[in-house]
Amino acid sequence: MIMANKKVFFVLPLFIFFIFTSRLNAATISLLPQARTFGIGQEFSVDIKIDTEEMYINAGQATLIFPVDILELSSVDKSSSVFSFWPDEPKISNDEGVLNFTGGTAKGISGGALQILKINFKAKRAGFAELTLRDAAVTASDGKGTNVLSALKGTNITIGAAAVPPTKSPPAPEALVETPKKIVREPVIAQKLPSKPELRVPLYPNEARWHNYIGETAVFWDVPADVIEAAAVLDKNPNTKPVNPEKELFTGKNLGVLKEGIWYIHVRFRNNIGWGETAHHKISIDTTAPLPFEIEMNALASDNPSPEIRYEIHDALSGISHALIFIDDKELARSTxxxxxxxxxxxxxxxxxxxxxxxxxxxxxxxxxxxxxxLVTPVIEFITESVSQGDLMFASGKSIPGAFIDVRVSNDLQQEIFTGTAQSDNSGNWKMTIDKPLSVGKYTISAVARDERGARSYPTGEEVFRVRPKTILSFGFIDLGWFEILLIVVLIIISVAGYISWWYVSKKNTREAYKIIVSRDIEKLTALLSDHLKGLEDLQELHDPKRLAQASFLVNKMKDVIAKMKKYLGQEVEKLG
Incomplete structure (x- = not known):
C-alpha cells in the first residue's frame, strides 16, 4: 500500500482512483472460477473479470490477496486484457501473498465479463485457500475519474482431498440454481430406443444469441425410467455424437467456466436396446469488447452545420451489431x-x-x-421603437446576401411572442413587418441569419420597443389614448373638488370668526346697558331735580349707544350672510 500511494501523483491525471465521491454503484470485479478443487503440485489459473453493468470504464486497479503457505503465484498473463497500458505493472509478492495492478485503456469500454488478467498458480500443499480482492477501484470514462465500483467477489480454492476449511469459513460462493442429482433405481425394460434428451442450460438458455458473461456452467436433463446410461461431451463441433458414457447416471453435468467462443453440448441416452438420438445445445460466448477505433471528420472546425463522421470498426468473435451516436450527451441515432x-x-x-x-x-x-x-451575425438597423396598440411594427437591417433572417420577439418575461422569417436580397438588405396584435408593454426583438444548408449565425443583440395604448386624440406631438384622457379627466375632477372644498372651508371659517366677534360685541352692549340702567334705578329713588337731569343724560346716552350698536350689528350680520 505504501508503494501504491507513492504512485498516486503519477496515476492521478489518468484515473483519479482515490476519489470515492459521487459513486454510481455499477461495476463488479470478480475472480473466476468459483470454488474449485486441485491436487498438490497442480497448476491452475484464475481470471480477474470486470462486469461494468452497462457503464463505460477506462481504468481499474485492485490488490489480490492469497495464502502463501498453500499457493504460489507463478505468473501473470495480460495478453488478452482489455487494458492496453499499465501505469502500475502487475507486481507479484509470494512473500506477502499480494498481487497489485493498475491498468487502463484509451477508449471507454463496456461488457459483462471484461478480461483483466489471467493469474497462474501452483498448489504447494493441502489446505483451503481464500482469494480476496481489496483496495480496488473502477474508473468511469466520464472525464471526471468517477469510481463506479460497487462489489468485489473473491473465490475459494481447495487443495488436496483431505483439506478442511478453516473454522471461520468465508462467505460461500454463488451456487448454481440447481445441481445434477445421481439416479439410483432399477431401469424398466425398454421397447424402443430412448428419446432425445431435452437439455437445459440455466446460464446460457438461448442458443440463438451471444452472451457477454461467464460463470460456472451446468447442463441438465430429465432421465426417463428406461435409461441406464448417459453420454455427454462439450466441444466445438456442432455434430458430435458422444460415445463414452458417464461413470454414473446423473440428471446433468457440471462443465465449469467456459472460455470465449462457440461451444456445443452433446448428450444422448442408452437403454437396454441401444443408444438414442443425440441432443445438441449451442453456447456462444464473447466477453471481449470490439477493437478500439477513432472517429474521423473532414475538419474539426467548419461552417458546415452537418458534418459527416466516419469510423472503422471490427470485432473478432461475435461481430459488430450496431453503433449509438450521441451529440452533447443526447442520443442522436442508432446506426448499422x-x-x-x-x-x-x-x-x-x-x-x-x-x-x-x-x-x-x-x-x-x-x-x-x-x-x-x-455565419456573419445580421444587423438590426431600424425598428419602430414605439407603436400604438393595433398598429404594425417594422424592423429592417443588413445581413449576408440570400440569407434567411429568423426574427424573434419576446415580452419582458422572456416569453416568445412572435417568430417570423425574412430573406435578404442580393445586397443583404432585409425587412420584417410584425402584424401580430401585441398587448401594451415592453418587448425585445432579435434576429439570426440562416443559409440553405442550415448553418446559422449567433443572434443579434436584443433591441427594445414599446406598445402603447391606441391614440384617441392628437395635439401636435402629443398623442392621447383612452388611458391618458381618462387620467386627465380624473385630475380635473379632483382639482375642482379640491377648490370647492377649500372655498367652502374658507367661508365656513370666516363665518365662525364673525360669529365670535358678534357674540363678543353683544356681550359688551349688554354690559354697558346694564350699567346705565343701574344708574337710572339709583337716580329714580332720589327726587332731586339735579338727579333727574343726570337721568335724562343717561337715557340719551343709552339711545345713542343703541343706535350705534344697531348699525354695527347690522353690518356684522350682513358679513355672516
Whole structure:
C-alpha cells in the first residue's frame, strides 16, 4: 500500500482512483472460477473479470490477496486484457501473498465479463485457500475519474482431498440454481430406443444469441425410467455424437467456466436396446469488447452545420451489431453503417460520442470535439421603437446576401411572442413587418441569419420597443389614448373638488370668526346697558331735580349707544350672510 500511494501523483491525471465521491454503484470485479478443487503440485489459473453493468470504464486497479503457505503465484498473463497500458505493472509478492495492478485503456469500454488478467498458480500443499480482492477501484470514462465500483467477489480454492476449511469459513460462493442429482433405481425394460434428451442450460438458455458473461456452467436433463446410461461431451463441433458414457447416471453435468467462443453440448441416452438420438445445445460466448477505433471528420472546425463522421470498426468473435451516436450527451441515432451525416448543429463547440456494440453486447466508444463556425451575425438597423396598440411594427437591417433572417420577439418575461422569417436580397438588405396584435408593454426583438444548408449565425443583440395604448386624440406631438384622457379627466375632477372644498372651508371659517366677534360685541352692549340702567334705578329713588337731569343724560346716552350698536350689528350680520 505504501508503494501504491507513492504512485498516486503519477496515476492521478489518468484515473483519479482515490476519489470515492459521487459513486454510481455499477461495476463488479470478480475472480473466476468459483470454488474449485486441485491436487498438490497442480497448476491452475484464475481470471480477474470486470462486469461494468452497462457503464463505460477506462481504468481499474485492485490488490489480490492469497495464502502463501498453500499457493504460489507463478505468473501473470495480460495478453488478452482489455487494458492496453499499465501505469502500475502487475507486481507479484509470494512473500506477502499480494498481487497489485493498475491498468487502463484509451477508449471507454463496456461488457459483462471484461478480461483483466489471467493469474497462474501452483498448489504447494493441502489446505483451503481464500482469494480476496481489496483496495480496488473502477474508473468511469466520464472525464471526471468517477469510481463506479460497487462489489468485489473473491473465490475459494481447495487443495488436496483431505483439506478442511478453516473454522471461520468465508462467505460461500454463488451456487448454481440447481445441481445434477445421481439416479439410483432399477431401469424398466425398454421397447424402443430412448428419446432425445431435452437439455437445459440455466446460464446460457438461448442458443440463438451471444452472451457477454461467464460463470460456472451446468447442463441438465430429465432421465426417463428406461435409461441406464448417459453420454455427454462439450466441444466445438456442432455434430458430435458422444460415445463414452458417464461413470454414473446423473440428471446433468457440471462443465465449469467456459472460455470465449462457440461451444456445443452433446448428450444422448442408452437403454437396454441401444443408444438414442443425440441432443445438441449451442453456447456462444464473447466477453471481449470490439477493437478500439477513432472517429474521423473532414475538419474539426467548419461552417458546415452537418458534418459527416466516419469510423472503422471490427470485432473478432461475435461481430459488430450496431453503433449509438450521441451529440452533447443526447442520443442522436442508432446506426448499422460506418458513416453518418449529422443533422444541422448550432454554432459553437460540440462533443460527439460513438459507442459500438458487438452482438454479445460488449462495446467500445470514442469521442471527438468539433466546432461549427457561425455565419456573419445580421444587423438590426431600424425598428419602430414605439407603436400604438393595433398598429404594425417594422424592423429592417443588413445581413449576408440570400440569407434567411429568423426574427424573434419576446415580452419582458422572456416569453416568445412572435417568430417570423425574412430573406435578404442580393445586397443583404432585409425587412420584417410584425402584424401580430401585441398587448401594451415592453418587448425585445432579435434576429439570426440562416443559409440553405442550415448553418446559422449567433443572434443579434436584443433591441427594445414599446406598445402603447391606441391614440384617441392628437395635439401636435402629443398623442392621447383612452388611458391618458381618462387620467386627465380624473385630475380635473379632483382639482375642482379640491377648490370647492377649500372655498367652502374658507367661508365656513370666516363665518365662525364673525360669529365670535358678534357674540363678543353683544356681550359688551349688554354690559354697558346694564350699567346705565343701574344708574337710572339709583337716580329714580332720589327726587332731586339735579338727579333727574343726570337721568335724562343717561337715557340719551343709552339711545345713542343703541343706535350705534344697531348699525354695527347690522353690518356684522350682513358679513355672516
Amino acid at each position: 453503417t460506418t458513416a453518418t451525416t449529422l443533422p444541422p448543429q448550432l454554432p459553437g463547440k460540440h462533443l460527439v460520442v460513438v459507442r459500438v456494440f458487438d452482438s454479445a453486447g460488449n462495446s467500445v466508444e470514442d469521442t471527438v470535439e468539433f466546432e461549427i463556425l457561425p
